[in-house]
Amino acid sequence: MSDGIIDLTAYLRHRDDDGEDQPTRGAFALWGADGERSRFALPLWRTLFLAGGGRGAIVWRFPAGPLSPFVALDLEQDPPRCDFADAPLEGVPTQSAPAIVESDHSVVVFLGAHSSREWFLMVESGTVREPLTSRDREDILFLSGECAGLLFLRDFADEVDDE
Numbered sequence: 324m325s326d327g328i329i330d331l332t333a334y335l336r337h338r339d340d341d342g343e344d345q346p347t348r349g350a351f352a353l354w355g356a357d358g359e360r361s362r363f364a365l366p367l368w369r370t371l372f373l374a375g376g377g378r379g380a381i382v383w384r385f386p387a388g389p390l391s392p393f394v395a396l397d398l399e400q401d402p403p404r405c406d407f408a409d410a411p412l413e414g415v416p417t418q419s420a421p422a423i424v425e426s427d428h429s430v431v432v433f434l435g436a437h438s439s440r441e442w443f444l445m446v447e448s449g450t451v452r453e454p455l456t457s458r459d460r461e462d463i464l465f466l467s468g469e470c471a472g473l474l475f476l477r478d479f480a481d482e483v484d485d486e
Contacts, residue, residue: 376446
């Protein structure tokens with residue numbers, strides 16, 4: 324029987340032009356994923372992998388306010404970077420969830436609104452990323468639904484202190 328540890332090393336490698344495995348990331352740093360919040364780590368990591376991002380997070384804000392991280396995952400630096408700019412949120416429709424918007428350096432999914440807060444899944448890349456395929460978009464929307472379910476149906480969104 325397994326000892327309960329998930330080995331992600333196979334996923335953190337890619338094959339070069341010669342077919343050789345090469346490491347692609349330098350870290351796996353989580354912030355805010357203590358206790359039950361660790362449930363966000365796997366869907367967030369999978370979204371980062373699909374979107375070709377170096378870091379990502381579940382973030383929230385009061386409408387038109389600054390972003391606050393809820394759970395962050397950084398595959399490039401340890402400790403993880405938890406500051407996220409508002410610019411990727413421009414053009415993200417916040418009337419219906421899920422809504423996905425991508426740019427050269429980011430993918431943002433509006434997860435929903437709860438207790439006067441807007442919630443997003445954000446993925447950022449330091450380099451120009453490839454556009455998402457139709458299949459990757461579908462998978463990211465599925466994973467976003469998983470995150471939204473954890474936030475709103477398991478009441479994680481209620482854990483946020485008023486600021």
